[in-house]
Amino acid sequence: MSKRTALPASSVRTRPTPIAVAAHLALAGALLGGAAHAADVTTLQEIQVSGAADQGYAKKSTSTATKTDTLLRDTPQSITVVTQELIQDQAIQSMADVIRYVPGVVTAQGEGNRDTAVFRGNSSTGDFFIDGIRDDVQYYRDFYNIDSVEALKGSNAMIFGRGGSGGVINRVSKQPTWSQIREASLTLGSWNNRRVTADVGQAIDGNMAFRVTGMVEDSDSYRDGVKVERNGINPTLAIRAGARTSVVLGYEHFKDDRVADRGIPSLKGSNRPFSTDASTFFGNPDQSATWARVDAFNATVDHDLGNGFALRNRTRYADYDKFYQNIYAGSAVDPVTNRFTLGAYNNATQRTNLFNQTDLTFTVNTGAIKHKLATGLELSRQVTDNYRNSATFAGTSASTSASNPTVGTMPTFAHAASDANNHGVATAASIYLQDQIEFTPQWQAIAGLRYDRFNVDFHNNNNNSNIEVTDNLVSPRVGLVYKPVEAVSLYGSYSIAFVPRAGDQLGSLTAKNASFDPEKFTNLELGAKWDVTPDLAATAAIYRLNRTNVVITDPADTTKSILTDGQVSKGVELGLTGKIGRDWSVMGGYAYQNAKLTATASATALNGSTVAQVPTHTFSLWNRYDVTPVWAAALGVVHRDSIYASSANTVKLPSFTRFDGALFYSVNKNTKVQVNVENLFDKEYYASANSDNNITPGSPRALRVTLNAKF
Numbered sequence: 001m002s003k004r005t006a007l008p009a010s011s012v013r014t015r016p017t018p019i020a021v022a023a024h025l026a027l028a029g030a031l032l033g034g035a036a037h038a039a040d041v042t043t044l045q046e047i048q049v050s051g052a053a054d055q056g057y058a059k060k061s062t063s064t065a066t067k068t069d070t071l072l073r074d075t076p077q078s079i080t081v082v083t084q085e086l087i088q089d090q091a092i093q094s095m096a097d098v099i100r101y102v103p104g105v106v107t108a109q110g111e112g113n114r115d116t117a118v119f120r121g122n123s124s125t126g127d128f129f130i131d132g133i134r135d136d137v138q139y140y141r142d143f144y145n146i147d148s149v150e151a152l153k154g155s156n157a158m159i160f161g162r163g164g165s166g167g168v169i170n171r172v173s174k175q176p177t178w179s180q181i182r183e184a185s186l187t188l189g190s191w192n193n194r195r196v197t198a199d200v201g202q203a204i205d206g207n208m209a210f211r212v213t214g215m216v217e218d219s220d221s222y223r224d225g226v227k228v229e230r231n232g233i234n235p236t237l238a239i240r241a242g243a244r245t246s247v248v249l250g251y252e253h254f255k256d257d258r259v260a261d262r263g264i265p266s267l268k269g270s271n272r273p274f275s276t277d278a279s280t281f282f283g284n285p286d287q288s289a290t291w292a293r294v295d296a297f298n299a300t301v302d303h304d305l306g307n308g309f310a311l312r313n314r315t316r317y318a319d320y321d322k323f324y325q326n327i328y329a330g331s332a333v334d335p336v337t338n339r340f341t342l343g344a345y346n347n348a349t350q351r352t353n354l355f356n357q358t359d360l361t362f363t364v365n366t367g368a369i370k371h372k373l374a375t376g377l378e379l380s381r382q383v384t385d386n387y388r389n390s391a392t393f394a395g396t397s398a399s400t401s402a403s404n405p406t407v408g409t410m411p412t413f414a415h416a417a418s419d420a421n422n423h424g425v426a427t428a429a430s431i432y433l434q435d436q437i438e439f440t441p442q443w444q445a446i447a448g449l450r451y452d453r454f455n456v457d458f459h460n461n462n463n464n465s466n467i468e469v470t471d472n473l474v475s476p477r478v479g480l481v482y483k484p485v486e487a488v489s490l491y492g493s494y495s496i497a498f499v500p501r502a503g504d505q506l507g508s509l510t511a512k513n514a515s516f517d518p519e520k521f522t523n524l525e526l527g528a529k530w531d532v533t534p535d536l537a538a539t540a541a542i543y544r545l546n547r548t549n550v551v552i553t554d555p556a557d558t559t560k561s562i563l564t565d566g567q568v569s570k571g572v573e574l575g576l577t578g579k580i581g582r583d584w585s586v587m588g589g590y591a592y593q594n595a596k597l598t599a600t601a602s603a604t605a606l607n608g609s610t611v612a613q614v615p616t617h618t619f620s621l622w623n624r625y626d627v628t629p630v631w632a633a634a635l636g637v638v639h640r641d642s643i644y645a646s647s648a649n650t651v652k653l654p655s656f657t658r659f660d661g662a663l664f665y666s667v668n669k670n671t672k673v674q675v676n677v678e679n680l681f682d683k684e685y686y687a688s689a690n691s692d693n694n695i696t697p698g699s700p701r702a703l704r705v706t707l708n709a710k711f
Contacts, residue, residue: 056083056085056535057083057086057578057579057586057587058535058537058577058579059083059148062075062079062150064132064152064159065077065079065159066159066434066446067159067359067361067374067376067434068372068374068436070436073489073531074444074481074483074489076446076479076492076493076527077152077153077154077525078104078152078154078527078539078541078543079151079152080102080105080575080577081150081151082098082102082148082149082150082587083148084147086101086587087143087146089662089674090622090636090676091674091704091706092143093143093217094140094141094142094143095115095140095141095169096115096687098143098149099117100638101622101636101638102151103573103574103588103589103590103591103618104120104153104571104591104593105117105118105120105151105153105169106613106614106618106640106643107687108613108688108689108690109263109688109694109695110125111262111324111694112259112260112261112262112263112288112694112696113138113290113324113326114138114139115128115139115140115141116690117169119153119168120154120167120545120569120595121569121614122167122545122547122567122569123612123613124163124165124166124504125504125505126163126503126504127160127163127168127169127504128168128170128171129170130173130316131170131171131172131298131300132159132170132357133314133357134160134355134380135171135353136163136353136504136505137292137351137353138322138505139256139292140258141171142232142256144213144214144215144232145174145215145232145234146174147172147173147174147175148171149169149171150169150170150171151167151168151169152167152168152169153166153541153543153573154167154493154523154525154543155475155495155496155521155522156168156495157450157452157473157495157497157498158448158449158450158475158476158495159432159450159477161378161428161452161475162428162452162454162497162498162499162500162518163499164497165499165519165521165547166545173234173236173250173298174199174211174213174236175211175236175238175248176201176209177201177209178209179201179203180201180202180203181199181201181202181211182710182711183198183709183711184196184198184199184709185707185708185709186706186707187704187705187706187707188704188705189676189702189705190222190702190704191221191702192219193219193702193704194218195215195216195219196216197214197215198213198215199212200212200213207239207241208237208238208239208240209237210236211236211238212233212234212236213232214231214232214233215230215231215232215233216230217229221259221261222699222700223278223281224279224281224406225281225286225406226259226261226281226285228256228257229257229258230254230256232252232254232255233253234250235250236248236249236250236251237249244303244304245302245303245304247299247301247302248298248299248300249298249299250299251297251298252294252295252298253294254292254293254294254295255291256292257289257290257291258289258291259285259288259289260288260289260290260325260326261696262690263689263694263696264276264282264329264696265329265331265333265340265692265693265695266332266645266651266692266693267333268331268332268334268335269332270651271650272652273686273695274332278684278700280405281405281406282329283328283329283344283407284407284409284410286408287325287327288325288326288327289323289324290322290323290324290325290326291321291322291324292320292321292322293319293321294318294320295319296316296318297315297317297318298314298315299315300313301314307362308362308363309360309361309362310360310361310362311359312359313356313357313358313359314356314357315356316353316354317352317353317354318352319351320350320351321349322348322349322350322351323346323347323348325344326344327342327343327344327410328342328343328344329343330343330398330693331343331693332692338401338403339399339401339402340402340693341398341399342393342397342398342399342409343391343398344391344411345388345413346388346413347386347388347420348386349384349385350384351382351385352382354380354382355378355380356378356379356380357378358376358377358378359374360376361373361374369439370437370438371435371436371437372435372438373433374432374434374436374448375433376431378428378429378431378432379427379428379430380426380430381425381427382424382426382427383424383425384426384506384507385424386420386422386424387419388415389414389415390414390415390418391411392412392414393409393411394411394412397409397411417462419462420507421460421461422458423458424457424459424506424507425457426455426456427454427455428452428453428455429452430450430451430453431451432449433448434448434449434477435447435448441483441486442482442484443481443482444480444481445478445479445480445481446477446478446481447476447477448476448477449476450473450474450475450476451472451474452471452472452473452498453470454470454471455468455470456468456470456509458502458509467509467510467511467514469502469509469514471498471500471517471518473498473500475498476495476496477493477494477495477496478493478495479491479493480492480493487531487532488529488530488531489529489530491525491527491528491529492524492527493525494522494523494524495523496520496521497520498518498521499518499521501513501514501518512561513561516549516561518549519549519566520547520548520549521546521547522548523543524543524544525541525542525543525544526541526542526543527539527540527541528541533579536576536577536578536579536580537576538575539574540572540574540575543569543570543572544568544570545569545570546565546567546568547565547566547567548564548565548566549566550565550567552564552566552600552601552602553602555600566597566598567597567598568595568596569593569594569596569614570593570594570595571591571592571595572591572592573590574591575588576621583626583627584624584626585623585624585625585626586622586624587621587622588619588620588621588622588636589619589620590617590619591617591618591619592616592617593614593615593618594616595610595611595614596608596609596611597609597610597611597647601647604646604647604648609647609648609649610644610647610649612644612645612647613688614644615640615642615655616641616642618639619638619639620636620637620638620639621636622634622635622636622660624662629666630665631663631665633661633664634660634661634664635659635660635661636660636661636662637659638657638658638659638660639657639658640655641655642654642655645689645690645691645692645694646689651692651695653689654685654686656683656685656686657683658681658698660676660679661680662674662675669710670709671708671710673705673706673707673708674705674706674708675703675704675705676703676706677702677704678702679702680701681701682701683698684698684700685697
């Protein structure tokens with residue numbers, strides 16, 4: 001099986017030099033250098049880094065939501081943080097595992113080749129970040145080098161720029177410390193699950209420290225013919241470049257090879273999935289390869305300017321190579337003939353991302369009022385080449401019996417005039433200003449405004465046409481916090497985000513839609529946060545998220561398109577994280593969601609329809625109890641209401657309640673063994689969907705045994 005497919009020469013154009021970003025980097029370097037020489041030399045206070053054992057499941061603060069280190073309790077937004085300890089306890093290996101215990105976010109199938117999250121009724125494959133910088137190519141991310149994961153819900157454009165319509169997920173990477181780290185884990189489990197991770201770090205001297213994380217996995221699946229092979233390595237170097245300056249440099253090479261699995265179809269004329277064993281593959285797994293290659297360089301420079309001023313510059317250059325080919329069920333199973341039709345195509349994407357962020361934070365007091373100000377500039381350049389081949393089947397070979405749906409059929413792949421063959425260059429220049437205001441110890445506010453000049457130069461290689469669009473996006477954010485007592489905050493927030501016509505994958509531009517304004521998302525949220533104890537936090541939020549500027553066909557003239565209100569999502573989110581007692585740790589929440597279309601977008605997406613893959617009720621709760629210093633046990637429960645597989649609202653995935661469990665045994669202070677059981681009672685259910693005929697059955701009972709060692 002070929003592991004790489006190059007784009008045809010006709011689809012690749014020379015990538016211009018990112019002059020604007022280079023100039024900005026030079027300017028940032030000059031600012032840092034000049035400031036370092038001008039400032040009086042002082043010694044920075046030694047930073048103490050808390051490990052997972054210190055924070056448990058509860059994290060007190062984050063800088064991701066505000067660009068400043070702010071208590072979660074004082075941040076007027078719904079945020080869920082999955083800590084390193086929870087990642088380890090649940091043996092988390094995928095984004096779907098992370099989302100499982102995050103209220104208000106569900107996972108979609110993503111056609112078996114990419115992470116897809118549905119935030120408050122809005123599906124996205126691009127609202128993923130690492131250390132606050134966009135990581136938006138469609139692939140499956142890993143967590144071997146990740147310290148924690150943050151899910152920020154609601155419109156987030158003020159901090160993250162375009163997109164972030166219903167929320168974003170940010171991965172926080174592991175960083176070097178001046179403490180010695182020697183850790184490794186070995187996981188063996190059901191269906192030949194085999195995985196090894198390593199984490200090594202130490203000080204080189206008083207001014208330099210390194211950390212290297214790595215992973216290798218070679219696993220099969222409960223799905224016939226499906227497997228995954230992936231590996232990654234991430235060396236990172238931290239440098240104390242003077243008394244006031246620190247530098248962190250990192251590089252990641254990540255490789256993921258697997259089978260694209262689009263699940264099973266529905267039964268025609270019914271409102272349910274086709275009844276079959278959870279292992280059954282519809283299509284040809286041997287010809288459904290998908291892979292991703294990621295090579296990314298990261299650099300962060302922090303400089304203390306003195307007098308409360310701090311400057312940070314972050315740069316990320318990432319090169320992505322993504323390919324997938326799938327032969328899958330392209331129609332429902334006919335109950336009379338017991339046959340279905342195969343579908344197939346392949347798609348290659350190559351993208352380079354270059355992002356540079358400069359943030360300046362400082363404090364100002366105006367009388368009794370305190371201001372924590374943040375301002376910054378972000379420049380970015382994304383160059384994307386995309387090429388697709390459609391497939392044709394000889395004779396009647398596309399028609400297949402559902403009694404033997406796993407086939408050896410190999411269609412002919414060829415490029416059609418309607419298939420994508422695009423080259424796009426997206427550039428953005430963004431500035432923002434934010435003020436966190438403390439009027440009194442009881443009253444706080446946050447107000448911010450971001451301006452993005454977002455330009456897409458989109459070239460269609462099929463017809464040699466060119467479309468260029470520039471959007472000027474203004475994204476405000478306002479929040480008010482009232483603290484009747486120190487441990488309780490009540491808040492309200494208002495924010496706006498935009499998704500340009502190129503979409504979250506920068507490939508949706510057409511001559512027909514290019515002239516329309518970007519889609520607009522307006523989020524209004526009220527909430528409460530309560531630190532019940534120093535180790536236990538409870539949260540509640542109620543929200544309304546409106547989606548407008550949706551392009552639909554004009555009902556009065558089908559040759560024209562118009563903009564209209566398109567969707568409204570309303571809901572409630574409750575969360576509980578931390579320790580109920582000294583030995584009892586919990587993580588979970590409840591979400592109520594009501595997401596409806598408010599305009600008829602097509603013949604299968606009618607006004608009033610329920611948005612696809614949005615359950616009305618979800619509930620999850622993970623409990624770990626430390627029985628003795630040596631033994632611990634955990635029990636998790638996940639409930640998801642029924643969902644529609646598509647906005648046609650014809651096929652429904654039934655509700656389910658699933659239990660997970662774990663046992664932990666400490667052999668000694670350096671060696672621990674844990675056993676994780678997914679789907680403890682072997683519940684039959686459907687985990688996710690991409691459409692009415694791309695439905696993923698949930699895993700039967702699965703066992704993983706992990707040996708964690710420190711040296």
